[in-house]
Amino acid sequence: MATRSALKSMMREAGHRPTALSPTTSVIALNSRSSQLLSHPTAHNSAWLAAEHPVRWANLKAISDRMRSVGSVGKITKAMKMVAAAKLRSVQTVQEKSRPFAVGLQDFFSNMDDADAPASPDSAADSSPSHFVIAVTSDRGLCGGVNSSIVKTVKAMIRDNKAVDHAIMLLGDKGREGLARVHGDNMAVSFKDVFKVAVSFPQVCLIAEDILSREYDQIVLVYNQFKSVISQEVTEKPIVGLKALMASAEAFDEYEFDSDMDSAQVLVDLFEFQLATQLFNALLENATSEQAARMTAMDNASRNASDMLQSLTLSYNRQRQAAITQELSEITSGAAALD
Amino acid sequence: MVQYWRAAGMTYLKYSTTCAELVRQALKEPIRSQVLNRAGYAMIKGEWESGKIVQRTLIEPTGSSSAPAVAK
Numbered sequence: 001m002a003t004r005s006a007l008k009s010m011m012r013e014a015g016h017r018p019t020a021l022s023p024t025t026s027v028i029a030l031n032s033r034s035s036q037l038l039s040h041p042t043a044h045n046s047a048w049l050a051a052e053h054p055v056r057w058a059n060l061k062a063i064s065d066r067m068r069s070v071g072s073v074g075k076i077t078k079a080m081k082m083v084a085a086a087k088l089r090s091v092q093t094v095q096e097k098s099r100p101f102a103v104g105l106q107d108f109f110s111n112m113d114d115a116d117a118p119a120s121p122d123s124a125a126d127s128s129p130s131h132f133v134i135a136v137t138s139d140r141g142l143c144g145g146v147n148s149s150i151v152k153t154v155k156a157m158i159r160d161n162k163a164v165d166h167a168i169m170l171l172g173d174k175g176r177e178g179l180a181r182v183h184g185d186n187m188a189v190s191f192k193d194v195f196k197v198a199v200s201f202p203q204v205c206l207i208a209e210d211i212l213s214r215e216y217d218q219i220v221l222v223y224n225q226f227k228s229v230i231s232q233e234v235t236e237k238p239i240v241g242l243k244a245l246m247a248s249a250e251a252f253d254e255y256e257f258d259s260d261m262d263s264a265q266v267l268v269d270l271f272e273f274q275l276a277t278q279l280f281n282a283l284l285e286n287a288t289s290e291q292a293a294r295m296t297a298m299d300n301a302s303r304n305a306s307d308m309l310q311s312l313t314l315s316y317n318r319q320r321q322a323a324i325t326q327e328l329s330e331i332t333s334g335a336a337a338l339d
Numbered sequence: 340m341v342q343y344w345r346a347a348g349m350t351y352l353k354y355s356t357t358c359a360e361l362v363r364q365a366l367k368e369p370i371r372s373q374v375l376n377r378a379g380y381a382m383i384k385g386e387w388e389s390g391k392i393v394q395r396t397l398i399e400p401t402g403s404s405s406a407p408a409v410a411k
Contacts, residue, residue, distance in 0.1 A: 184390020191398075192383050202359070203380045205352040206398060210384070212350055261342060269351040276352050 057323065063316045067309060074305030080142070081298035088229070088291035091198065095226060095284035102281035105274040112240065112251040130165040132188075132216035132241075133157065134279070136223035136286040137175035139195045144293035146224055146232065146286075151178035153222055153234045158183055167216065171207070171283065188214070195290075199283045201276070208276040217241045219275070223282040224289035230296060232289035239278060242271055 135154050137147045154175075158166050168183060170176060170190040180187055191207055211219065219239040224232040249264055257263040344354045363374050381399050385392040 180387075180390055184387075187387035187390065189387060190385040190392070192385070193380075194382055197380050200377065200380065202356045202400065203382070205356045206382075208352055209350055212352070265342065265345075272351040273355070 060316065060319055060323065063312055063319065067312045067316065070305055070308050070312060074302050074309065077298045077301040077305060081295055081302060084291045084294040084298060088288065088295060091284065091287045091291060092226070094198070095281075095288045098277075098281045098284050101277050105270075105277055106237075108270075109240070109245075109274060112245065112248050128163055128165055129217040130167065130215065131161075132167050132169065132211065132214060132219045133186075134169045134171065134211070134219060134221050134282075135175050135179065136221070136282050137170065137172035138286070138290040139173045139193055140290075141174055142294060142297060143290045144297040146290050146293040147172075147174040148178065149234050150222055150224065151175050153236065154179060155182060157220070157222070157236070158186065167214070169211065172286075194283065195287055199280070199287060201280055204280040204283060205276050208272070208279050211275060211279075212242075212272060217244060221278060221282045223286040224293075226285050226288040226292065229292045232293060235285075237278065237282065239275060242268065245271055 133154055135150055137150050141147075154168065155178075166183075166186050167188040168179060168186045169188055170179060171194050173190075173192040176190065176192075189210060194203070194207075218241050221235075221237040221239065223235055223237075225235040227233055245267065246264065249267055252263065252267060255263075257266050259266050342354075345351075349357075363371070366374060379400060381397060384396045384398050386394040386396075
């Protein structure tokens with residue numbers, strides 16, 4: 001527990017803000033323990049040094065304790081980095097395979113935007129349009145700014161479009177505190193433990209069906225698009241709602257629908273499939289970004305740990321040397337006084 | 340004309356996942372267990388009302404989201 005809180009403080013020093021603050025009790029525990037350590041060094045299993053000169057060696061004991069904890073935190077972050085790297089590789093292959101599906105369908109449905117400008121709900125002036133915002137966050141923390149940037153984007157979206165009714169669907173657990181505090185009234189539904197096992201299409205279909213059962217003019221997917229291991233970009237992907245789509249169905253007239261159903265029916269099917277595909281891709285992009293960000297964050301944290309350990313070792317040796325020198329001079333001056 | 344499954348209140352996604360499930364069931368053995376083991380998740384769905392989660396449901400691969408399984 002103590003190492004976990006030390007980990008968090010180290011992340012903070014590295015300029016990262018962990019979004020979860022759940023183990024606050026362990027922070028308090030650590031503080032009380034270290035202050036106890038400083039005031040009563042002999043109360044602990046201190047070395048023979050402390051027995052004779054409690055004050056002089058107390059500081060040294062505290063530093064060596066700190067060195068040990070920093071060292072083990074460094075080991076943990078290094079291990080977490082390795083795990084994130086392995087997970088990144090496996091999720092990235094799936095993500096790369098899902099991208100062509102999402103891009104292809106998006107291209108097809110973008111025909112409509114070209115043909116019918118007023119279909120864009122922002123310009124629809126009759127009644128206040130409603131947007132269904134799907135915020136994709138991760139289930140676990142310690143992954144840099146991935147989740148906080150999603151929360152920030154959603155907040156800005158709601159702030160800048162006051163004329164629009166927003167309902168939020170939250171995927172993953174880490175955006176909950178940030179969004180529920182300010183936009184609790186906008187929250188409609190949340191799914192957590194989405195990323196616990198590798199995201200699968202049937203699982204995404206269940207989420208998509210929940211989306212389909214709701215009323216809105218437009219869906220906005222907010223997720224981290226994976227660019228590379230060191231760069232992830234918050235993306236807002238709009239998906240026009242079914243009502244607006246059917247209103248401008250003639251945009252698809254040039255396509256030949258090879259089906260015994262009429263083209264409107266096929267369009268409805270295709271819309272549902274497109275929603276699930278885009279959602280699947282967004283979840284995978286975000287999962288990839290999460291692992292990449294965790295890798296970078298843990299790399300920074302272990303680098304910080306080794307830096308910290310280095311400076312602690314330096315001050316430990318300096319103080320040890322100072323104490324020895326002082327003790328020597330006391331002995332020699334005492335001997336000199338006796339002569 | 341409406342598709343028979345849509346008339347029964349299914350969405351395209353529900354229809355296609357059900358079909359996919361049936362195809363998986365019909366596979367032959369070495370592949371069958373491989374494929375069936377792949378799917379496995381347990382999400383928790385929370386319904387919100389005025390800033391609070393009012394109802395939680397556990398969603399598992401059986402497809403049907405069960406009754407309120409998880410209390411607060």
